Every structure is written in C-alpha cells, then in structure tokens.
Amino acid sequence: MAEQKFRVCQVDERGRLTGAALDGVREMIPEGGGGWSAERQAKAQGYWVEHSEEPPTEKTKYGVPVVWAAKRALGAQIPVQPFTPSVNLARRIITLPRQIGVSYFINGTETQPGDFNVPGSDARIVTIEAKAASEMYVLPSIFRWERHFGTISNRALWASDTFAGRVGEKLYPILPVEDRPNHKWYEVREGSAWNNQAGGTGAVRWSAFGPGAKDINGVDTYNRWVVLESGASAVVDGGEELGMSFNPGTPNISLEVDISEVRKNASLEIYFGNRTGMLNDKSGTVSTIGVRNDGTTSSMRDEIPGVPWLRNTNGGPSVGTWRFDFLDGLIVITSPGGIQVVHDRSPLDPAKYGPFCRIRFDQPDSASISAIRVYKSPEA
Numbered sequence: 001m002a003e004q005k006f007r008v009c010q011v012d013e014r015g016r017l018t019g020a021a022l023d024g025v026r027e028m029i030p031e032g033g034g035g036w037s038a039e040r041q042a043k044a045q046g047y048w049v050e051h052s053e054e055p056p057t058e059k060t061k062y063g064v065p066v067v068w069a070a071k072r073a074l075g076a077q078i079p080v081q082p083f084t085p086s087v088n089l090a091r092r093i094i095t096l097p098r099q100i101g102v103s104y105f106i107n108g109t110e111t112q113p114g115d116f117n118v119p120g121s122d123a124r125i126v127t128i129e130a131k132a133a134s135e136m137y138v139l140p141s142i143f144r145w146e147r148h149f150g151t152i153s154n155r156a157l158w159a160s161d162t163f164a165g166r167v168g169e170k171l172y173p174i175l176p177v178e179d180r181p182n183h184k185w186y187e188v189r190e191g192s193a194w195n196n197q198a199g200g201t202g203a204v205r206w207s208a209f210g211p212g213a214k215d216i217n218g219v220d221t222y223n224r225w226v227v228l229e230s231g232a233s234a235v236v237d238g239g240e241e242l243g244m245s246f247n248p249g250t251p252n253i254s255l256e257v258d259i260s261e262v263r264k265n266a267s268l269e270i271y272f273g274n275r276t277g278m279l280n281d282k283s284g285t286v287s288t289i290g291v292r293n294d295g296t297t298s299s300m301r302d303e304i305p306g307v308p309w310l311r312n313t314n315g316g317p318s319v320g321t322w323r324f325d326f327l328d329g330l331i332v333i334t335s336p337g338g339i340q341v342v343h344d345r346s347p348l349d350p351a352k353y354g355p356f357c358r359i360r361f362d363q364p365d366s367a368s369i370s371a372i373r374v375y376k377s378p379e380a
Helices: 038-045 177-182
Strands: 002-011 017-029 048-052 064-070 086-088 093-096 102-106 109-111 114-117 124-132 143-149 156-162 188-193 205-209 213-216 219-222 225-228 231-234 243-246 254-262 266-274 285-291 298-300 320-327 330-334 340-344 356-361 367-376
Touching: 038 048, 093 102, 093 124, 143 340, 231 254, 231 356, 254 266, 266 320, 285 320, 285 330, 356 367
Parallel strands: 048 064
Antiparallel strands: 002 017, 086 093, 093 114, 102 109, 102 124, 124 143, 156 367, 188 205, 205 243, 213 219, 225 231, 231 367, 243 356, 254 320, 254 367, 266 285, 266 356, 285 298, 320 330, 330 340
16 A cells, blocks of 8 residues: 555536546555545545435445435535634744635635745734635635734733732722712712732722612622632622723723633623723723633634624633733734634724723622733823
8 A cells, every 4th residue: 555646536516527636635545546436535525425315324424424415406505614724823824724615715815725824023913714615515604713913012011900918808999878878879989099010000090880889688788899819809799880990091902811710600891992980881892701610611702894693712711811902993802822813893983982991790709800901002
C-alpha cells in the first residue's frame, strides 16, 4: 500500500458523473493506482447520498454520514453545517477549514482553505463568512464571524478598584430611614470611591439611586453590592438594583472585569454610554455574556447588523479576566481563555451617548468580582 495523490470523480445529487473531479485527496491505495470507487467518493465529499423511496436505515456508510435524496424529490439540496474557522489573534492568522459544499469569504472575497494572514499590525475588524459552494448545497442559517486584530494602543490604565481586604463593605450606602420620605426615588447618590490599587489615578465612585434597601419580610434589607471574601457581589434580589454605575467620562473605554467566583449561572450586562447613572437607564449600548458555574464554560456570541441570529460560542472558563473594548459603537469582547466575539452597534452617534457605564448581573448572589480596571485615551 502506498500513499498517493489522485483525482476523485464527482457525482451530482442524482448520483451521475459530472465530468469534474476533486483534487489533492490522499489515502492509502494499492500500488499501481486505482480508479473511482463509491467509498472513495464518499470519503472525498464527506457524505454519501442514498436515492430511495424510503429513508435509509443506515446513519453512516463508508465511515461518513448518509444523506437521503428521495426519488420523488431528487432535486433537494444537501444540507451542510459549516465548520467554524480558527483564529490566532496574536499571530494574525485565520485558518479556514476545507469542507465540501462550503465556501469561505474574508471581507467579501472568496478565500481558499488554509491559513490567511491578516496584513499589517494595525487594529482592524475582519469579517469571515461561510456560504453554500453551489446551488446543490444549503446552509441552515447565516454563518458570519467578525474578529478584531490588533489592540487599541493609545489607551492607558485610568482607574481601578480592587476588593481584597474589604469584606463587609457596602459599595452603596443605605439611606437612613428618617431621610427617605424626603428622598426622590430617582435621585442618584454616590457610593464608595475606587481605590486605584491596581493602577490608575482617575477619581471614580460607584453610584446608584434609591435608599439601597428594601423591605423583605418586615426587615429593612440591603439590596446593593457588598464585598464578600470572594469579591464584590449583589447578594439580594433587587431587580435593577443588581447593577452599579460609574462615570468614566466617555463611552470609548476598555474595561477589564476580574470574575473571581461563579456560584450560579447568570448573565453579565455591561452598558456603555448611558446618559445618567440611574439603574434603569438603558440609553447606552449593552453587551451581555453568560457566566456558568461548571468551571469550564461561558456563553458569548457575535452580534452583527442584518444577522438576526448567530450561534453561541463557548468562551471557556467564566472565572478570570474579561475584557470589553468599546470604540464608537463597536464592542470587542475577549474571554479569559482568549476567545473573542464582536458586538457591532456602529456607527455611534455621539449626541445619543452619555458618560456613564453600568455593570449588572441578572441574578442575585450569582458571581463575585475581585477587581475592575478602566483604560482610556488621554484625549477622552
């Protein structure tokens, strides 16, 4: 047996030879060559088409999936599920899979399988898309990925807050009961100042509105963020009170959030560019990730204009540093494991955005944050 390169004849959806062939296929074949065979055809194209009145009983044949082409509907398209391209952000390389029935495009240009080098060293968004290779195939949905190469190099660490050694501290003060009758429910109040122990010199305070407590079974109970052994967390269900705001002065920031513990599954929401510090202010742009308490997974996905639904991506372990880079309506999210997605809300209308940022878990007592850092341009 010798490894050789040969050409495999193609067949159409009716099983007829098309006169074309597939190049570059290698396998162990008898010395001296060998012609077309059903098994080689199946392995070359990645599936086997069965033409019959009734569905085939076999799920696989020749080691590949069986696709049923009913004789009463021989023109039916063959479904194909595109593989996700792999991306090495540090080396600026996109690796496109080789897959029968699928063509891949980079920034609108059809690109051959294998490694594609993103030129230059600047920061840029690259769009990858998978499409059916011909009318013979059909994809179940839109498959498009946007990836951000390079870094926003002009942003310096501006402010930080770390929570080690602060167990029991309430980041937002409770308003005394006697002061509440004269307090407007929507009035924003400031809380703890950021300590900048992880770097930065910016003057930042946590802020929220309301008394900071609610009646639970007759007990006046604190319902904002408090520092636990594992970090800062919202431990009591308070709806929108599960979030806290701060003012970096601009929506164009890079935000690093160190998640130190996940006790139950939840969504982490980050709002950029809110016009006020009110907890129910959703005037800015939100990005959401899902944190999981299984120790190995998190949930994130691309959000692209004109694409109504994109698949969730496993970002790897939820615990670690999450980074959110916001620039003029484009949000690049990088998980602790280096997995990246892009939320495209561009172009940003500066008149519609404010200076506040808001961070919120949608479930009480779900996760803790050990530190948070803000980077921004000196001109911002």
